[in-house]
Amino acid sequence: MIKSLRFRAAVVSIAIFLAFIGVWHLATRQTASVGTMSPEYAKLMGLTATSGKSAMPGPLDVGAKLWEHLKRPFYDNGPNDKGLGIQLGYSIGRVGLGYLIAVIVAIPLGFLIGMSPLMNKALDPFIQVLKPISPLAWMPLALYTIKDSSLSAIFVIFICSVWPMLLNTAFGVAAVRKEWINVARTLEVGTFRRAFTVILPAAAPTILTGMRISIGIAWLVIVAAEMLVGGTGIGYFVWNEWNNLSITNVIIAILMIGVVGMLLDQILARFTRMVTFPE
């Protein structure tokens, strides 16, 4: 019986997942051999020595803790104990704001660079030098000038997500087929109308691809940025839980970062599909 490829792929995925969980469970399960020791000493040694429990949490521990988090995602017990939903919300908010500013700057600037060979050549050296700078290298400068850690994180998101969008927009605009431009020219379409009715739809798939790359980078960078600036956000949560030696929470946070990153990417992928035209 041959099922659809989709179905078979799902079966394999589930099998891999179960195998992974199984190996994880076996590797971290309670081992029987526990040396006899005095209760005083056992108290000092902790669970690893007394019950043979691994310091690494098993899948059941993580699952139970995850369920706990999912039941109460938005609790707030003060600065060091907030729900996962709140922390993720802070991170998504920062990414959203920095990314939005980047869109507002990169797309018009990309249009300018793509449409004007002069501006393309004039701005090229700046872009070439600024693009390879690690976004976190801007952090001290941002902290010094902006004097606000949260805004600095947003600035870092802006600076890291602006380049792929800028370059893709400029490339997409410059690569619009000459014949489409000529159609607009023979119809005496003005520069602004041409930009919106011909160049924008023609370059939209390329622009959206740049935006999709940018959102991925922004989500990578926010975790690192929040580890530096602290206070709130999923990056801070990871670091805080590391300081608490709660590996369970660190694993949960890693999982959540992956899920949210995937969702952001899927949203942009959907937008890309909406503007893509078959030829």
Add this chain to the structure above:
Amino acid sequence: MTTKFISIEGIAKRYPASQGPGATTIFEDLWLSMPSGEFGCIIGHSGCGKTTVLNILAGLDEPSEGTVIVDGQAIAGTSLDRAVIFQSHALLPWLTVMGNIAYAVSSKWRKWDKTKVRAHAQTYIDKVGLTGSEHKRPSELSGGMKQRVGIARALSITPKIMLMDEPFSALDALTRGTLQDEVRRVTLETGQTTFMITHDVDEAMYLADKIFLMTNGPGAVLAEIVENPLPRDRSRIDLHKHPHYYALRNHIIDFLVTRSKTFTATTPHHDPRHVPVIRPAFTEAPTMPSLHSATR
């Protein structure tokens, strides 16, 4: 030629040499004129600059020297008066058939409301036989249908001149034939002044009133203007039965095969301002008795 609706006056196109001084001349001192309502065809080998001539007429390219006058005015840039049908159809793939034509219509009549634009576009969709395909995107159309949309888009803005750059060269022979019929019907119906580039002799003979023969480039010149001796009500099916058919065809073929290469060398006193007008006609005794002689 009483009126000069289109008048190309001494245009040249040169490109600077890739290294060192000097320039490559594609063509120079080109003079050409056409009255309103005529169908003109430039024929010549690749590299003679015929596409450049058309682009200059369209305003998409500028001549290095000379001017083009249309309807009493020197042209400057592109204009809605001169519609172009592109070889590659150049439809906007994110718009539907209706969208593509409506875009052109609303570019010409910016104050028209949506219903008026659509109604106007619809008449031209019907005219090229695409009724029912209004909501299809170009990717869903065959090559011939795409070019029909291109023709409808050009006609919809009711231009003074329609410019066609090898519009059917990418199509298969059957589709090309039917589209030639369409173009002939529509241009005759509307009295559309049309200027076309082709390298297909039969296409030129069927469609054109005047055929402009260009020599090989670089340094191409307009060698001759051939008036089409075939009757105005000719049809594609029995075109080849007309007594003048072979005289005309042989004349053009001879030119393309041999004279386009040797013309400049063998005709030292060619005056580009007064290009000879030739009307090839049947002269020998008829070998096909069933045919009656030409009416003109």
